[in-house]
Amino acid sequence: MTGHYTRDYWQKALDAATLNGRMFIDGKAADAADGTTFVRIRPMDGKPGATFARGKAVDIDRAVASARAAFQSGVWRHKEPVERKRIMLRWAELMREHREELALLETIDVGKPVMASLNVDVVLAANCIQYYGEMCDKLYDEIAPTGPNDRALVRKVPLGVIGAITPWNYPLIIDSWKLGPALAAGNSVVLKPAEQSSLTAIRIAELAHEAGLPAGVFNVVTGYGEEAGQALAKHMDVDMIAFTGSTEVGKLIMGYAAQTNLKRVALELGGKSPLIVFADADLDAAASAAAWGCFYNSGETCHASTRLVAERSIMDQLIRKIEEVTAREITLAHPFEPSAQIGALIEDAHLEKVLAMIEAGEREGSTRAFGAEKVMTETGGSYMSPGVFVAKSNADSLARQEIFGPVLTAIPFDTEEEALAIANDTSYGLAGAVFTTNMGRAHRVSEAIHAGTVWINTYDISSLATPFGGFKQSGFGRDRSVHAIDKYCDYKTIWQRYA
Ligand code: NAP
Numbered sequence: 001m002t003g004h005y006t007r008d009y010w011q012k013a014l015d016a017a018t019l020n021g022r023m024f025i026d027g028k029a030a031d032a033a034d035g036t037t038f039v040r041i042r043p044m045d046g047k048p049g050a051t052f053a054r055g056k057a058v059d060i061d062r063a064v065a066s067a068r069a070a071f072q073s074g075v076w077r078h079k080e081p082v083e084r085k086r087i088m089l090r091w092a093e094l095m096r097e098h099r100e101e102l103a104l105l106e107t108i109d110v111g112k113p114v115m116a117s118l119n120v121d122v123v124l125a126a127n128c129i130q131y132y133g134e135m136c137d138k139l140y141d142e143i144a145p146t147g148p149n150d151r152a153l154v155r156k157v158p159l160g161v162i163g164a165i166t167p168w169n170y171p172l173i174i175d176s177w178k179l180g181p182a183l184a185a186g187n188s189v190v191l192k193p194a195e196q197s198s199l200t201a202i203r204i205a206e207l208a209h210e211a212g213l214p215a216g217v218f219n220v221v222t223g224y225g226e227e228a229g230q231a232l233a234k235h236m237d238v239d240m241i242a243f244t245g246s247t248e249v250g251k252l253i254m255g256y257a258a259q260t261n262l263k264r265v266a267l268e269l270g271g272k273s274p275l276i277v278f279a280d281a282d283l284d285a286a287a288s289a290a291a292w293g294c295f296y297n298s299g300e301t302c303h304a305s306t307r308l309v310a311e312r313s314i315m316d317q318l319i320r321k322i323e324e325v326t327a328r329e330i331t332l333a334h335p336f337e338p339s340a341q342i343g344a345l346i347e348d349a350h351l352e353k354v355l356a357m358i359e360a361g362e363r364e365g366s367t368r369a370f371g372a373e374k375v376m377t378e379t380g381g382s383y384m385s386p387g388v389f390v391a392k393s394n395a396d397s398l399a400r401q402e403i404f405g406p407v408l409t410a411i412p413f414d415t416e417e418e419a420l421a422i423a424n425d426t427s428y429g430l431a432g433a434v435f436t437t438n439m440g441r442a443h444r445v446s447e448a449i450h451a452g453t454v455w456i457n458t459y460d461i462s463s464l465a466t467p468f469g470g471f472k473q474s475g476f477g478r479d480r481s482v483h484a485i486d487k488y489c490d491y492k493t494i495w496q497r498y499a
């Protein structure tokens with residue numbers, strides 16, 4: 001399966017790579033106006049990676065002005081829909097043609113296994129751009145019911161300039177979830193990727209322009225959240241912020257919008273998703289789903305199944321099975337190793353934060369079943385083994401806080417009612433799952449888990465055709481599916497009277 005993709009192959013590709021960390025504004029590469037930069041340390045080995053332009057408010061001003069000018073001129077939104085489709089499909093194709101390059105860039109930045117970047121992240125991102133590209137010439141407006149002498153058009157119009165602020169865990173995928181629908185709807189975009197993960201954002205902007213996207217329609221400003229991100233979210237000429245990241249920063253973004261021009265806000269935030277397992281479930285299937293659902297991408301997944309809500313009689317057995325699946329299948333290794341299923345965490349500071357949360361949890365009385373330790377320190381990278389803790393109750397901090405590392409917290413229950421109470425006792429509502437062979441219970445519990453996505457007897461299966469997003473403090477607004485277009489549009493009524 002991995003063929004010529006050996007560790008040596010990727011190391012040579014890395015040695016030969018030139019890393020471009022310049023911003024992309026108005027169709028061309030740009031430095032910060034004040035010339036400042038910052039260096040990204042590679043999580044795979046702790047060595048310096050790319051040097052990025054440190055964009056600030058003045059650079060955001062420049063990018064927003066370019067985006068606004070492109071929008072006003074109609075160079076994109078008034079193009080023949082079939083032509084916009086052609087450009088987006090070409091862009092998706094270019095992403096596929098540059099699959100190895102994009103996979104390498106993603107892995108240099110974030111430390112995930114390069115084979116996952118290659119076979120999952122790049123593929124899903126290209127598919128997303130294609131999915132929304134295909135929509136360009138298939139979106140219809142409405143004619144409202146009126147009397148015979150009137151005609152009322154209900155037009156769905158683009159908002160204007162969209163600011164996209166994205167996190168580091170799935171940079172290509174999440175960037176595409178914003179870019180696809182925002183651009184298909186006819187908007188211009190200014191993207192501020194996370195400071196840890198800007199390489200692929202810059203590269204796909206170049207590829208978009210190579211495909212024919214006009215200058216100014218898609219700009220990338222690299223830099224820090226408190227500088228470039230805040231300036232974008234506070235900008236008076238930005239019509240909407242599409243944000244994915246922490247709940248804490250999501251709340252700030254809403255505040256910025258309220259303090260400035262009441263721009264719209266869509267928020268995809270954190271989670272603490274429950275995976276409920278009843279004693280009658282297929283425990284092997286449940287163990288596999290729990291392990292992969294929590295540990296994939298080293299637990300740096302917003303909808304990770306981080307709470308195992310298990311019927312008391314089978315909890316210990318289930319945890320042993322999770323340990324077996326993890327040891328057998330979820331190989332932790334250097335991201336260039338073809339065998340690696342998980343790689344490094346995003347950076348040392350994050351790893352230390354995860355370890356501190358674990359320590360606090362243990363002091364409270366949560367007990368370690370296995371794993372969750374700092375490993376591979378000799379590499380200089382930020383590695384941690386997957387692990388499981390057993391909480392005294394759902395009140396323990398390990399059962400409440402989003403850890404964003406490979407840490408699963410098990411909580412026992414005795415009745416269906418109790419299982420649901422635990423599952424819903426969280427400030428989040430992004431995802432959840434139920435494992436049982438009782439179909440009546442599967443139906444009841446899946447309806448009652450208060451979350452944007454609930455799986456039955458599986459975890460983390462999805463497609464572009466299904467909306468993704470959260471309830472409660474996991475945010476609002478949906479990425480993916482035809483519905484994602486709605487939040488980048490507004491309704492406009494044009495009423496005409498005859499005679
Ligand atoms: P984060 O700290 O919230 O950052 C997200 C983005 O916001 C980054 O681009 C960041 O820039 C920027 N930012 C930070 N402070 C800002 C401010 N004051 N104003 C404007 N922008 C600001 O999250 P993260 O550390 O990148 O990612 C981890 C978190 O994201 C987790 O909590 C996870 O649950 C959540 N997440 C949710 C989803 C979802 O779909 N629901 C997906 C992925 C991740 P800098 O990093 O450059 O400062």
Ligand code: MG
Pocket residue numbers: 194195225
């Ligand atoms: Mg950050």
